[in-house]
Amino acid sequence: xxVTSKITGKTYAPEDAVYLTNPIxxxxxxKFLGDELFLDILFTSKxxxxxxxxxxxxxPETKEAKQKWDQHLL
Numbered sequence: 001x002x003v004t005s006k007i008t009g010k011t012y013a014p015e016d017a018v019y020l021t022n023p024i025x026x027x028x029x030x031k032f033l034g035d036e037l038f039l040d041i042l043f044t045s046k047x048x049x050x051x052x053x054x055x056x057x058x059x060p061e062t063k064e065a066k067q068k069w070d071q072h073l074l
Contacts, residue, residue, distance in 0.1 A: 005040035005055075012039045018056045018066075026054040028074040032065050 004011045017039055020026050030038065033056075040055035056062050068074040 003040070007041050008039060010039050012055070012057065016058050018058055018062050020054045020056065021048060021051050023052070023054075025069055025074075028069060029054075029056060029062070029065050032068065032074055033061055037062055 002011050002013050019042075020029070037057040037059055038054070039057055042053040042055060044051055044053055065074060
């Protein structure tokens with residue numbers, strides 16, 4: 001089932017997305033990736049109380065961003 005973002009208007013399959021809750025990490029992703037792979041922002045309290053979730057498209061670029069983030073290079 002695909003979802004259409006009320007924020008970006010982009011349509012995506014949830015299984016093809018990466019979900020991040022760390023706003024600093026997302027800021028660095030925006031700086032590194034731009035906004036092309038950014039899909040949505042969600043508000044939820046399911047796993048964390050009153051949490052914003054940034055949704056990014058799974059891709060080699062987002063994988064690279066995660067590797068750089070984990071190595072403190074982003």
